[in-house]
Amino acid sequence: xxxxxIITARPSGAQGALRFVLPVIVFAAxxxxxxxxxxxxxxxxxxxxxxxxxxxxxxxxxAVLSESLAATLLTTLEGFVAASIGGIALAxxxxxxxxxxxxxxxxxxxxxxxxxxxxxxxxLIYLEQQTAVxxxxxxxxxxxxxxxTTLGLNSVDRNLAGLFQLYGASPRQxxxxxxxxxxxxxxxxxxxxxxxxxxxxxxxxxxxAGTAGAGSGLAYRIAESGYRLNIPRMFAALLLLSLAGxxxxxxxxxxSHLVLxxxxxxxxxxxx
Amino acid sequence: MTESKTSPAVEASLTALAVSLRGVTKTYDNGVMxxxxxxxxxxxxxxxxxxxxxxxxxxxxLRIIAELSAPSSGSVRVARREAVPQPGHGIGFVFQEPxxxxxxxxxxxxxxxxxxxxxxxxEAYARADAALASVGLADFADAFPRELSGGxxxxxxxxRALVTxxxxxxxxxPFAALDEITRFRLNNDLLALWRSLGKxxxxxxxxxxxxxxxxxxxxxxxxxxxxxxxxxxxxTVEPRGEAFRTSTxxxxxxxxxxxxxxxxxxxQSTL
Numbered sequence: 373x374x375x376x377x378i379i380t381a382r383p384s385g386a387q388g389a390l391r392f393v394l395p396v397i398v399f400a401a402x403x404x405x406x407x408x409x410x411x412x413x414x415x416x417x418x419x420x421x422x423x424x425x426x427x428x429x430x431x432x433x434x435a436v437l438s439e440s441l442a443a444t445l446l447t448t449l450e451g452f453v454a455a456s457i458g459g460i461a462l463a464x465x466x467x468x469x470x471x472x473x474x475x476x477x478x479x480x481x482x483x484x485x486x487x488x489x490x491x492x493x494x495x496l497i498y499l500e501q502q503t504a505v506x507x508x509x510x511x512x513x514x515x516x517x518x519x520x521t522t523l524g525l526n527s528v529d530r531n532l533a534g535l536f537q538l539y540g541a542s543p544r545q546x547x548x549x550x551x552x553x554x555x556x557x558x559x560x561x562x563x564x565x566x567x568x569x570x571x572x573x574x575x576x577x578x579x580x581a582g583t584a585g586a587g588s589g590l591a592y593r594i595a596e597s598g599y600r601l602n603i604p605r606m607f608a609a610l611l612l613l614s615l616a617g618x619x620x621x622x623x624x625x626x627x628s629h630l631v632l633x634x635x636x637x638x639x640x641x642x643x644x
Numbered sequence: 645m646t647e648s649k650t651s652p653a654v655e656a657s658l659t660a661l662a663v664s665l666r667g668v669t670k671t672y673d674n675g676v677m678x679x680x681x682x683x684x685x686x687x688x689x690x691x692x693x694x695x696x697x698x699x700x701x702x703x704x705x706l707r708i709i710a711e712l713s714a715p716s717s718g719s720v721r722v723a724r725r726e727a728v729p730q731p732g733h734g735i736g737f738v739f740q741e742p743x744x745x746x747x748x749x750x751x752x753x754x755x756x757x758x759x760x761x762x763x764x765x766x767e768a769y770a771r772a773d774a775a776l777a778s779v780g781l782a783d784f785a786d787a788f789p790r791e792l793s794g795g796x797x798x799x800x801x802x803x804r805a806l807v808t809x810x811x812x813x814x815x816x817x818p819f820a821a822l823d824e825i826t827r828f829r830l831n832n833d834l835l836a837l838w839r840s841l842g843k844x845x846x847x848x849x850x851x852x853x854x855x856x857x858x859x860x861x862x863x864x865x866x867x868x869x870x871x872x873x874x875x876x877x878x879x880t881v882e883p884r885g886e887a888f889r890t891s892t893x894x895x896x897x898x899x900x901x902x903x904x905x906x907x908x909x910x911x912q913s914t915l
Contacts, residue, residue: 529743531739531740531741531743532743532745534707534712534737534739535737535739535743535756536760537712538710538711538712538735538737539756539757539760539761539808540760540761541760545760549745549756549759549760550745553745553747553748554747556747634788635746635747635748635788635789635790636746636747
């Protein structure tokens with residue numbers, strides 16, 4: 373009775389729980405159906421492994437898989453950091469000088485629209501493998517950071533800019549106390565996209581590297597297991613990649629929420 | 645452009661004036677003439693209102709005085725204290741919007757002018773708190789702007805303008821977006837602050853009633869390009885209060901100012 377009272381008093385809390393519980397139920401039902409189909413039809417594991425087999429493989433091959441996971445995460449992190457710093461720095465440079473912006477912006481777009489899977493084999497020829505993989509992650513992830521930061525820096529309130537001018541703010545003060553804080557929600561939005569994209573970039577590059585016969589990341593494990601018809605391990609590696617993507621997104625969303633929660637509309641509750 | 649080190653004789657003749665504009669014009673890049681020629685002399689400690697239709701260049705006058713915008717021709721003199729280290733410190737500006745930084749607390753917002761002027765932290769916080777207390781918001785120093793009502797945000801904006809202890813306060817339709825009751829209260833608080841601090845106030849508004857209630861002089865401007873249509877002195881028993889707002893003298897002045905303003909609106913054929 374009391375539980376019901378709480379639920380009616382706080383519909384947002386109940387809705388929050390539903391949003392969490394419903395996908396979990398769907399997930400569990402899907403797994404169950406998968407397991408049943410495989411068992412009833414007696415599908416061999418090299419065609420479609422049952423979820424229980426995938427979990428067993430994950431535990432059995434944990435030594436190999438965890439090493440690959442670490443390698444992929446490191447690549448992703450390096451690509452992400454490079455993209456964040458590069459994207460923000462380039463946006464600041466563009467903001468300082470129209471000449472630089474006009475000269476370089478078209479090439480940033482070219483990098484963005486050229487499919488990275490087509491660039492990766494070339495990079496692998498000219499760069500060391502580990503460097504090439506990080507560069508791929510960087511190329512994919514840096515454009516959203518650049519364009520979002522540029523948008524943010526150009527969204528400064530005109531009157532606030534006038535106020536800074538009135539009080540004789542130096543360019544550095546204006547950047548630190550006005551432009552960067554004003555651009556922060558946009559930058560964080562860009563980073564959230566970049567996190568997922570750098571994982572994609574890393575995976576694409578690893579697959580390209582894997583076909584060249586070298587590699588150690590999770591995507592390489594998937595390619596390698598495919599050649600060896602070790603389908604359960606392919607699924608186990610895929611599961612880890614997917615989990616890594618979810619965790620990266622979750623962490624960045626959390627950081628964004630914590631940073632913006634006191635002032636930005638996007639992080640505030642919908643109570644008004 | 646600004647008067648700082650002139651000869652003693654010139655200095656003496658100017659001491660009474662806080663702001664003096666002569667033949668000031670402003671033409672925008674697109675060729676539109678927004679202002680002038682415009683002459684204005686404001687004595688130290690005076691409270692004047694600039695009243696006129698939208699787009700008549702009232703805000704431009706303030707921006708020119710604050711050096712946020714350069715006049716196309718004419719001369720601008722703004723009296724400043726000798727000891728002012730940085731440009732702009734002798735002037736406080738209150739915009740039409742509260743123009744607060746949403747990402748930081750009320751106290752940090754009020755401290756901003758001092759921070760930009762590199763005033764030591766402890767002193768800056770003490771002065772920011774004092775400025776907040778003077779507008780009645782001492783308890784809200786740690787709040788964020790979005791947690792405040794429209795009237796309170798405007799008070800924060802006023803505290804920020806006062807924190808540098810400027811001689812001249814420029815206010816650009818500061819209460820236009822507020823409800824009437826809040827506006828009346830802020831009008832009274834502003835008058836009280838003006839009486840106790842003795843600052844020169846140049847107040848831009850398009851409300852006849854507000855301009856008559858607040859100011860010693862109402863300067864009525866023409867439609868674009870803005871020139872002076874009338875300069876009306878408001879004389880009454882000081883300090884003013886709600887009694888003045890309901891007096892016949894007040895309504896007489898309002899009628900007089902409205903009559904002076906009517907031709908400015910008649911010129912605006914598009915409205």
